[in-house]
Amino acid sequence: MSPTEISEKITSQFADAVVTVNLDGNRAVIEVVSQAFADMNRVQKQQAVYACIQQYIADGRLHAVTIKTELPAD
DSSP states (O other): OOHHHHHHHHHTTOTTOEEEEEEETTEEEEEEEOGGGTTOOHHHHHHHHHHHHHHHHHTTSOOEEEEEEEOOOO
């Protein structure tokens, strides 16, 4: 599993997303900027990104994940 692989999983669901992934072993910090977050609350944003990477969490490749979500700057 690479940062690119994680990024591709997320952009497959959020086509306009700019994704940054920093991996340290089985820990990841993921930043996602997407207009798709406009009508979501904080929890919904987190759930949407987690859904993209759920398989990595379930099989143990990812253990700790920090997700930061933002709307694009105008």
